[in-house]
Amino acid sequence: MSRPKIRFAVVGGGQISQQAFMPGIARAENATLAALVTGDPIKADKLTRQYDIPAYHYDDLPKLIASDDIDAFYLATPNALHPRHAIPILEGGKHLLLEKAMAGSVKDAEAIIAAQKKGGGKLMVAYRLHCEPGTLELIDRTRKGEFGDILFFNASFGQNFAEANHRGHSGFWSGPVPDLGTYSLNALRNLFGREPIAVSAHGMKTPGRAFNFDDTIAVTLRFEGHGLASFTVSYACAPTEEFRLVGTKASVRASPCFMFGPDTAITYTVTTEDGTKTHTHKPTEQFGGEIAYFADCILNNQDPEPDGEEGLMDMRVLEAIERALQTGQEQPLPSATRSKHLTPSQARSFAPVREPTPDKMISIVPQSP
Numbered sequence: 001m002s003r004p005k006i007r008f009a010v011v012g013g014g015q016i017s018q019q020a021f022m023p024g025i026a027r028a029e030n031a032t033l034a035a036l037v038t039g040d041p042i043k044a045d046k047l048t049r050q051y052d053i054p055a056y057h058y059d060d061l062p063k064l065i066a067s068d069d070i071d072a073f074y075l076a077t078p079n080a081l082h083p084r085h086a087i088p089i090l091e092g093g094k095h096l097l098l099e100k101a102m103a104g105s106v107k108d109a110e111a112i113i114a115a116q117k118k119g120g121g122k123l124m125v126a127y128r129l130h131c132e133p134g135t136l137e138l139i140d141r142t143r144k145g146e147f148g149d150i151l152f153f154n155a156s157f158g159q160n161f162a163e164a165n166h167r168g169h170s171g172f173w174s175g176p177v178p179d180l181g182t183y184s185l186n187a188l189r190n191l192f193g194r195e196p197i198a199v200s201a202h203g204m205k206t207p208g209r210a211f212n213f214d215d216t217i218a219v220t221l222r223f224e225g226h227g228l229a230s231f232t233v234s235y236a237c238a239p240t241e242e243f244r245l246v247g248t249k250a251s252v253r254a255s256p257c258f259m260f261g262p263d264t265a266i267t268y269t270v271t272t273e274d275g276t277k278t279h280t281h282k283p284t285e286q287f288g289g290e291i292a293y294f295a296d297c298i299l300n301n302q303d304p305e306p307d308g309e310e311g312l313m314d315m316r317v318l319e320a321i322e323r324a325l326q327t328g329q330e331q332p333l334p335s336a337t338r339s340k341h342l343t344p345s346q347a348r349s350f351a352p353v354r355e356p357t358p359d360k361m362i363s364i365v366p367q368s369p
């Protein structure tokens with residue numbers, strides 16, 4: 001007997017949908033691509049022929065939400081636009097895999113969570129690394145105390161983005177802090193296993209670039225008692241992605257640690273007084289993995305770990321970083337406790353699919369110039 005499959009509709013046929021979600025779903029035996037919602041008639045024509053699925057316009061979304069042909073949606077529009085489609089999908093009782101960052105404000109993120117509670121479907125924020133075996137192993141070892149008491153974390157994540165991409169001209173909420181900083185923030189919150197109590201930030205505009213916001217930003221976070229974390233993100237630099245985590249017994253350097261793709265092998269190196277050991281995990285189909293995990297949650301009626309609360313924990317820090325940049329002052333964060341924790345059982349390991357190159361993707365504005 002064939003396994004039941006969750007039927008996904010993609011909302012927003014941009015770069016990440018075409019590069020990663022639409023090819024990656026093929027690896028998940030419990031899910032299938034069933035529709036595309038797009039405002040672009042060229043994508044509606046070409047992508048639907050490529051994947052043999054029907055296309056709908058955003059105006060037709062209510063019909064699709066009410067339809068028995070779709071079980072779940074994957075929403076990958078610009079961050080600040082997420083609530084426009086996330087709220088009706090969730091209020092309509094459908095399941096939603098929602099791209100990070102969750103929204104463009106804490107208020108909107110809370111409205112998305114309220115819609116999920118009202119409709120009763122499942123909500124997962126698309127933190128693909130929460131299903132990546134190497135990341136889960138490192139977080140598990142950290143939380144078990146193998147590296148001692150964690151004292152500090154620092155990270156850098158950046159690349160050269162195009163001003164023409166939606167990220168390049170839509171202000172803070174499509175900029176480097178929500179787009180790239182969310183990876184460091186989510187990693188450090190899960191590595192410390194605690195929520196930060198205050199945040200400060202400084203930004204700059206790179207000479208010769210035309211972003212309408214600070215394109216390079218350094219953020220520092222404090223934890224109750226002890227624990228410091230910092231990360232720097234940039235839209236105007238050579239590619240960089242790494243973090244360091246330092247405890248009383250060992251220090252860890254992870255790189256690559258945030259990206260995905262057929263050649264990305266998540267790797268970390270542990271150094272103690274006895275020497276250094278490198279742990280490399282083979283490249284994994286990260287989108288197929290998160291889809292398979294979410295589909296399992298739906299089929300088994302279990303709540304996903306990266307739920308609305310996990311998204312909201314990042315959102316409240318992102319919003320405080322925006323205030324810190326506006327005021328130049330450290331921003332206190334109200335005390336908060338996460339009710340769930342990552343477990344190694346979330347890991348899904350599939351061979352990576354081949355991604356289309358930017359020239360093969362249909363009417364996208366490429367991320368890089």
Ligand SMILES: NC(=O)c1ccc[n+]([C@@H]2O[C@H](COP(=O)([O-])OP(=O)(O)OC[C@H]3O[C@@H](n4cnc5c(N)ncnc54)[C@H](OP(=O)(O)O)[C@@H]3O)[C@@H](O)[C@H]2O)c1
Pocket residue numbers: 012013014015016017037038039040043075076077078079081099100101126128165166167179260364365
């Ligand atoms: N998990 C990850 O690794 C990852 C990586 C990259 C991005 N993301 C997230 O995925 C989301 C989309 O990012 P992306 O890189 O795919 O962006 P993108 O290439 O700019 O695509 C966004 C798509 O949203 C749709 N859209 C609807 N209204 C729009 C509007 N007013 N302006 C611009 N686009 C609009 C468009 O699709 P149609 O033309 O089909 O209507 C557009 O192609 C963001 O939330 C981002 O943070 C996640």
